Amino acid sequence: MALTPDDVRKVGSLARLALSDNEIARLTPQLNDLLAQFARLQELNTDDVPPTSHAVPVKALLREDVTAPSLPREEVLRLSPHVDEYIGGFIVPQVIGE
Amino acid sequence: MEYEVSVGMECHAELLTNSKMFCGCENAFGGDANTRTCPVCLGLPGSLPVFNKAAVEHVIRTALALNCEISMHTIFHRKNYFYPDLPKGYQISQYGQTPIGINGYLEIETPEGAIKKIHITRVHLEEDTGKSIHIDGLGYSVMDYNRSGVPLMEIVTEFPPDVQSGEEAAQYAENLRSVLLYLGVSDGRMEQGSLRVEPNPSVRPEGSEKYGVKTELKNLNSFRAVRLGVEYEAARHVEVLESGGVIVQGTYGWNDEKGETFLQRPKEFEQEYRYFPEPDLIPIDFDEDYIERLRVTIPELPLAKKRRLMEQYGLPSSDAALLAQDQASAAYFEKAAKSAGDPRAVANWMSGDLTRLANAANTPVYATPITAENLRELVTLIEKGTITGKIAKSLIEDMFTTGKTASALVAEKGLKVTGADEALSIVQKVIAANPDVVAKIKAGNEKSAGFLVGQIMKEAKGQARPDDVNRLLKEELDKL
Numbered sequence: 001m002a003l004t005p006d007d008v009r010k011v012g013s014l015a016r017l018a019l020s021d022n023e024i025a026r027l028t029p030q031l032n033d034l035l036a037q038f039a040r041l042q043e044l045n046t047d048d049v050p051p052t053s054h055a056v057p058v059k060a061l062l063r064e065d066v067t068a069p070s071l072p073r074e075e076v077l078r079l080s081p082h083v084d085e086y087i088g089g090f091i092v093p094q095v096i097g098e
Numbered sequence: 099m100e101y102e103v104s105v106g107m108e109c110h111a112e113l114l115t116n117s118k119m120f121c122g123c124e125n126a127f128g129g130d131a132n133t134r135t136c137p138v139c140l141g142l143p144g145s146l147p148v149f150n151k152a153a154v155e156h157v158i159r160t161a162l163a164l165n166c167e168i169s170m171h172t173i174f175h176r177k178n179y180f181y182p183d184l185p186k187g188y189q190i191s192q193y194g195q196t197p198i199g200i201n202g203y204l205e206i207e208t209p210e211g212a213i214k215k216i217h218i219t220r221v222h223l224e225e226d227t228g229k230s231i232h233i234d235g236l237g238y239s240v241m242d243y244n245r246s247g248v249p250l251m252e253i254v255t256e257f258p259p260d261v262q263s264g265e266e267a268a269q270y271a272e273n274l275r276s277v278l279l280y281l282g283v284s285d286g287r288m289e290q291g292s293l294r295v296e297p298n299p300s301v302r303p304e305g306s307e308k309y310g311v312k313t314e315l316k317n318l319n320s321f322r323a324v325r326l327g328v329e330y331e332a333a334r335h336v337e338v339l340e341s342g343g344v345i346v347q348g349t350y351g352w353n354d355e356k357g358e359t360f361l362q363r364p365k366e367f368e369q370e371y372r373y374f375p376e377p378d379l380i381p382i383d384f385d386e387d388y389i390e391r392l393r394v395t396i397p398e399l400p401l402a403k404k405r406r407l408m409e410q411y412g413l414p415s416s417d418a419a420l421l422a423q424d425q426a427s428a429a430y431f432e433k434a435a436k437s438a439g440d441p442r443a444v445a446n447w448m449s450g451d452l453t454r455l456a457n458a459a460n461t462p463v464y465a466t467p468i469t470a471e472n473l474r475e476l477v478t479l480i481e482k483g484t485i486t487g488k489i490a491k492s493l494i495e496d497m498f499t500t501g502k503t504a505s506a507l508v509a510e511k512g513l514k515v516t517g518a519d520e521a522l523s524i525v526q527k528v529i530a531a532n533p534d535v536v537a538k539i540k541a542g543n544e545k546s547a548g549f550l551v552g553q554i555m556k557e558a559k560g561q562a563r564p565d566d567v568n569r570l571l572k573e574e575l576d577k578l
Contacts, residue, residue, distance in 0.1 A: 014370055016180050053173050053375035060380040065115050065152035068122025070134045076243075077132065079140075087231060088131040089240035092182035095230050 002032050099303050099340070103332045105261040106298035106312065107216070107270055109253045111284040112226060112291075113156045119225045119249035120147030120190065127290055131231070131242035139247030141186030146378055153223060153249035154198070154382065155392060156283035160251060161199025161221040162389075163277055163396050169196040170384050174223075174376040182241050183227035190225050191252075193373040197222030201256075204277070205401050206269040211415065213401075216270050217256035226250040251283070258309060261297075264328035268321045271295045276400035280425055288319045299328050300345075301335040310335065311345040316362065318352050327352045331359050403428055411441035420449060426464045433470035439481045447473060451491060455498045467501035468494070476504040486563055489513055513561065521554075521562045525570045528553045529578075539575060547571065 005024045008031060012019040019027070077083045082091035115125050121138035137145035161168055175193040192198070199221030205213050226248040231240040253274065261267050275293055278284040286293045300312035315331060318324045335345050350359040398406070404422035407413050413421070421428045431448060435441035448463055452473070456463045464470075476494065479485045485493065485508060496507050507513070528550055529536055538546045554567050 014178075014372065054377075054380055058380055060149060060382040062149045062151035062154060062382070065117050065150050066122065067117045067124045068136075070123045070136050071140075073130070073132050076135050076140065079142075084236075084238075084240045087233075087240045087242070088133075089231060089242050090132075090182075091238050092230070092241055093238065094232070094236075095182055095239045 003028060003035065101301040101332075101336050101339075102304050102306075103262055103264075103328070104259045104300050104302070104309060104312075105263070105267045105328055105332075106257060106259045107253075107255040107261055107267060108296040108298065108314075109271070109274060110294040110296070111251045111253070111278055111286070112293075113153050113249040113251055113283055114285055115150055115152045115156070115249055117150055118247040119150050119153055119223075120247055121145075123247065125248050126244075127287075127292065129244065131240070132244060134244045135246065139185075140243055141184075141246075147190065149379070149382065150249060156249070156281070157198045157221060157223045157251050158384070158389065158392050159281050159396060160253070160278065160283055161202060162393050163281055163399060164199065164202040164204050164218050164221060164253070166199030166202030166218065166221055168384060168389055169198060169200060170386075170389075171381055172196050172198050172384070173381045174379045175373045176376050177224075177371045177373055179371055181227075182239065183230055183246070185228065185243060185246060189227065190376055190379065191373075192220075192222035192224065204270065204274055206266065206273050207401065207404075208269075209265065214260065214266070216260045216266075218253060219256040220252075220254050222252050224250050224252060259298075264325040264332070267295075267297045267299075267328045268325035271324050272321050273401060276423060280397055280399060288321075291319070295324050297324060297328050299331045299335070301332050301339070310339075311347055313345065313347060313359075314349045315359065316349055316351055319354070323352055323354055326357060327359060330357065334359065397425065407431070411435055411445070413442060413445055417442070417445040417449060421445065424462075426462065430464035430470045434473040434477070436474065438474050438477045440477070443477050443480070444473060447477065447494070451494050455494070459498075466498060468497050472497060472503050479504050479508070483563060484508070485513060486561065488560055521558065521566045522570050522574075524554050524557045524562070525567065525574050528557060529571075529574055536575070536578065540578065547575075 005028050008024050008028045009019060011031075012024070073088060077088065077090070080090045083089070084091050112125075117123060118125050118134075118139055121136050123134045123136050123139055126134065138147055158168060173192065173194070173196050174190055176188040177191045177193065178188045180187055197220045200219065202218040202221065203215045204218060205215055208214050226245050228241050228243040228246040231242060233240075255261065255270075261270055275284075275286040275288075278293070279286050284293060288295065294316075295318055297315050297318070298312040299315070300310040302308060302310040313331060313335075315327045318327050331350065338345055346361075346364060348364040349362045351362045352359055400422050403425075404415075404418045407418040407421055407428065408415060411418075421431045427448075431441075431444060434448075435444040438444050452463050452466065452468065455468075456466050459466065476490055476497065480487055480490050485504075490504070493504050493507055493513070496502065497504060500507070502510075532550060532553070535546050535549055539550075550571060551564075551567055554571065555562060555564075558567075
């Protein structure tokens with residue numbers, strides 16, 4: 001099942017990438033080559049292999065529920081060129097209510 | 099045509115922890131915007147998340163209380179979408195077959211008093227998003243990331259749904275909230291959004307195998323709103339179907355003032371989340387001992403407590419439900435009712451005068467100056483006939499303001515029930531002083547007896563037992 005240029009455009013928009021028609025023409029066969037590689041992997045019989053999300057067998061560490069200092073607000077707000085000084089927050093395009 | 103309502107229930111609860119899910123920033127409500135953030139919860143490059151043990155244990159304990167199996171190997175995932183409330187561009191959540199809790203149920207009580215199991219498909223752990231602030235006229239939104247990364251638990255009911263009405267949806271939400279409060283894992287504040295109940299109602303013609311299209315309800319910030327929202331939405335579905343329309347899948351908000359739902363976001367805007375295992379977090383493996391150590395910390399749960407209070411103390415369902423709402427009230431009641439003759443009297447005082455006084459002082463019933471022991475003593479004094487209910491009503495006010503015991507106040511004020519002997523002489527005196535009234539009674543005007551009772555009580559300064567007075571008056575009149 002090969003990807004069409006429309007599929008690539010959709011995947012691009014999910015990742016917030018504005019792809020030009022030229023880029024889509026170039027990327028469509030590249031993505032299809034990648035999928036072909038995965039199709040080969042899928043030919044393997046993995047019936048007896050447990051699903052693996054991490055390859056390295058290490059145990060997860062849990063931290064104790066203790067607070068640590070946060071960053072000073074001025075420092076945090078300095079990270080953005082668009083700040084509402086009065087509210088002390090980052091300005092973003094208007095979003096509909098939650 | 100008749101329709102059946104089915105309601106899937108999704109609930110999110112912010113967990114009560116000191117710190118956030120993956121970093122040490124304080125987990126709190128309110129305060130100045132962006133004062134509780136760090137590279138981890140702002141999603142800055144190079145930062146790495148570390149599990150908060152308390153949050154993980156809160157979810158395990160909730161899953162156990164909801165009769166779930168625990169996934170002994172649990173995996174976390176990235177849910178990818180772009181929205182300003184999500185600084186990383188993904189939310190760390192749990193997807194697929196191994197959330198912390200699976201296949202459980204919560205029991206609710208139907209209005210008829212029967213137990214109904216609401217099956218739960220998953221209990222998982224994720225992180226909350228930031229909060230967007232909208233102010234009319236600004237032309238932009240403002241982001242506050244204090245809430246970003248606060249531990250969030252999601253509880254989802256099984257499909258097909260067991261919940262079949264707005265009433266049951268509210269019952270489920272109410273009971274779930276009580277369980278979370280009992281476990282101490284959430285503060286359950288729906289109005290502040292720390293507990294978010296999101297029902298997914300659908301309707302289908304009665305007897306139909308196929309479930310209807312569902313819509314998702316948001317910002318219901320009370321149990322009443324849960325019930326009314328589901329009822330409104332289900333009725334709207336029926337109306338649309340009856341007029342030949344189709345239900346459009348989407349997210350609906352609830353307008354509490356107008357009492358109606360409104361479309362917030364149609365389905366076409368819904369994202370494809372492209373979940374994949376979170377590479378920054380290693381799966382957690384639990385061992386049986388650890389789970390068992392958590393299992394023993396689960397207290398008697400609200401519905402079980404309510405049923406036991408009814409059984410053990412003969413309380414009516416409504417009183418027992420009220421007491422079982424929180425553990426402290428139930429404990430106060432049990433302490434007060436321990437050796438009182440009639441536990442129902444204790445419950446009545448608690449739900450009546452004591453609640454009134456406590457509410458006025460804005461404190462819970464169990465934390466007023468009237469201790470459980472003091473309430474028990476007050477009830478015992480009435481039962482023994484030392485004081486009347488009427489005197490007790492004024493005593494409880496004094497007990498509340500002074501913190502003194504009922505017996506101390508009785509001694510102090512010289513309050514004492516007029517004994518039967520003394521009552522008899524008052525009765526005789528009043529009869530002798532009112533020959534005309536007595537004549538009327540003897541002539542068949544029974545109502546006039548009320549006047550004599552009033553005179554007797556006045557003479558006894560309200561301290562005579564009404565039973566005594568009525569009995570003695572009748573006996574004396576009969577002798578004439």
